[in-house]
Amino acid sequence: MTEVLVVGAGPAGLAAALAARARGAAVTLLDAADELGGQYWRHLPPQRPAARERALHHGWARFERMRRELEADPGCEVLTSAQVWAIEPADDDGRVGADGRLIDGGDRAVAGAAARAALVVHVLVGPVDGADRVARSIRPDALVLATGAHDRTLPFPGWDLPGVFTAGAAQALAKGERVAVGERVVVAGAGPFLLPVAASLAATGARVVGVHEANRPGRLAAGWLPRPWALIGAVGKAGELAGYAWNHVRHRIPYRTGSAVVAAHGTDRVEAVTIASLDRDWRPIAGTERRVEADAVCVSHGFTPRLELPIAAGCAITSDRFVVVDAGQGTSVAGVYAAGEITGIGGVDAALAEGAVAGHVAAGGSPTDAEISREMRARRTTTDFAGRIEASHGIRSGWTAWLDDDTLVCRCEEVPYGRLRATGDATCSTGLRSLKLTTRAGLGICQGRICGRTVEHLLGGDGGFADGVSTDRRPIAAPVRLAELAGASAPNRPEGHLRKETP
Amino acid sequence: MSARMLPAGSDPIRPGPTAPVTIHVDGEPVTGAAGQTIAGIVLANGRLAWRRTSSDGRPRGLFCGIGVCFDCIVTVNGDRDVRACQRRACDGDVVSSQHDELPEVHR
Structure with missing residues (x-):
């Protein structure tokens, strides 16, 4: 049986898990939060029931149906409070180059949906940022990434x-x-x-x-x-x-x-x-x-897609910084699929359709199958919607006029706009990595999630950097404690395949 | 003027009864509803900032609210750097605010 791992339990991930189950795969659905639904269906915890909670949501009945179905399904393991902190190539599939990329594709070279993902996903399960989380490594046949997006907030004085x-x-x-x-x-x-x-x-x-x-x-x-x-x-x-x-x-x-x-x-x-x-x-x-x-x-x-996991998995990224996907939501890496906001900011309907297609194809189906024809049609309409959002609301360059020299750009390392520019000018560097080291912008605990795109824009314009580096690349995908790193299973030695265990 | 929880009686979603949860923040007992995050309880009790930044000693509290920015980190029961907006409060949690000074601050 095909084992499908879905990362992210928002609309796209929920739809992917359901579609993969419908196609007969064994599914593990994991999310860093302790509740399903993602940010879109963020809701009250079970300790606080409310008679009309649906009034705060759109599509609440649909969410409840999806959640109920997945939680009751013995073929779907739902793993919450599960933080993915790294994805790396599995050692049984090809050699790893010095840059961390697979240079001999192993069974990635096999074309089509049947190719197995050659990746290990490292997870810590337990209370948020706790010291005693349980390490787990998962080696799925297919991986669906549905990690969503977070707010992009431009700096302004006093922000x-x-x-x-x-x-x-x-x-x-x-x-x-x-x-x-x-x-x-x-x-x-x-x-x-x-x-x-x-x-x-x-x-x-x-x-x-x-x-x-x-x-x-x-x-x-x-x-x-x-x-x-x-x-x-x-x-x-x-x-x-x-x-x-x-x-x-x-x-x-x-x-x-x-x-x-x-x-x-x-x-x-x-x-x-x-x-x-x-x-x-x-x-x-x-x-x-x-x-x-x-x-x-x-x-x-606007929103910044959460790209660290697709990048760690080796997925190609478009010039406007989304994951490249084909008609079946397949990425450039065999056995790895992407759905939802990481493939374009399209909202909930796009995420649901893309998720269903991704889950279906990840489980061995084809994008031309009748079971998902409705979602394929919806996917085309919602792609248009994403284009309209960017055309109407995308960030325009004049915003930098509201910055002062004292306005913090990087909140973590407290780097103000004036110092950022002065250091950038003084070092004459055209590489983002060296600019980050000299300015310290983007080196703090948020790993450049809040300021990364802004720092890139302010230092390099939109032409990119000589070293080809982007702030979206985070080999350690979430901060982990050194003790957890030391105690985690050794790299490239997965514990097993989607084992059932209670965290 | 501050953040606050909508009183149950005026909430249009008709919430049911909730159990109280009490945590200790920098030595002070603070009470919220079971299932709330540490940040949610602290905010709803009128405290908008709890961390001091390393370099300039500026106040910070919650910013992104979804676990991305790490502005709201606190020490919980001895574990440092816990995102207060993501960690649900447990009765009796001992929370302390963080101010990790850099050596440069003493110049």
Whole structure:
């Protein structure tokens, strides 16, 4: 029986696990969180049941159905609180080159879905960041990566003050704990995600004093209005957005386009923000600044896909930094599939369709099989949706005009914009690795997850670096304790194949 | 003005009864609902920041809320560098804030 490992239990991972089971594979579904659903279906813990929790979610009944089916299925092992910290080539399949890539493909050279993944996935299972997690190594026949994305927040003066949050933080606390991050909240950034965040805040008792979308109406219309017939298939998504708009009217939340939070003010916490109008390239327009009192600010300028595991697995990445996939969601590495936001920021419907296709093909099916024809059609519609999000809401270059020399770029290592540029100029380096070492930007405990893309943009423009390095490459995919590293099974010596065991 | 949990009585999702959980944060007892994260409990009790940065000693609390940024790390029952936004609180957890000073700070 084919053994399929699915990493990530958000919409894409859940759909992949179900489709792989339907095709007869033995499935292990793992997630770093202790609950299924990912960030999209982030929900209250079992200790806090609520009669109408569905009111906070879209597609809640579908999630409950998927979760129930997987948890009741003896052919699916659900492994929560499971942090993947490394993926490496298995020693029984080909030789490993000095750069860590397989140079003799072993059975990777076999074309088609039947080729077995030649990888070992190293996992730590137990309480988050605990010292006594149980090490486990899994050697699946096929690997489905569905690791999702996190907020991309551009720096601005004061963004390191307590009380400034990512939009995802506000969403997680509202849905997962019924905690509102503040009483007077400003939501700002770019993209359709700002709307559900404002809606969640309002439903958690916060007063949202404004939602500020950086893009101007012209660009929003240019991205969303052409080819409206292509959206017909995405009615689920359209309905969801209509729901948010209604929510806005109901709670009288002002929605302003072409404006942004360009600074947060306060000494030890945020007390107010400066809001300015932006031109079409996101450059603040002088004279439009106004100060707004707020005790919390939630900012998101889009999403960064979580690419460390696909990169560790050797998957090819597109020039716009998503995982390359074929019609069956197969990556450039045999036996490795990718679905959801890591293949393009397309939202929940795309993730569900891609996940189902990935799981089906990973379990030995074909993208032309009748069982997944509906998902294949949905996949085409939602790919169009992803393109519209980028066209309407993608980051524009003028934002750097709101930075001061003192604005922190790297929050962990506390590297301000002025020093980052001065060090970069002084060293005349064109390699990202040496620039990181001299500036220290991106070397902190978040492993460059928050500032990485920004540092790349500020130091190298969008032309890339001479050494071809990107901040998405993290051979140790999550911080681990030295004792855990020492106690983990030796590299290239997997313990076994998808063994059933209780962590 | 601060973060707070929506009182159950005014929550449109009609929550059921919850069990209390009490943790000790820098010596002070703090109470939340069972199943909350450490960060969620601390925030809802009115404390917005708990870590001090290494270099400039600036206050930090929760930023990304989904385990990505590591701004919110605390020591829990002697284990350092635990993400408070991801770790569910257990009754009696002893939590202390972290300030890992760099030698340069003393110059």
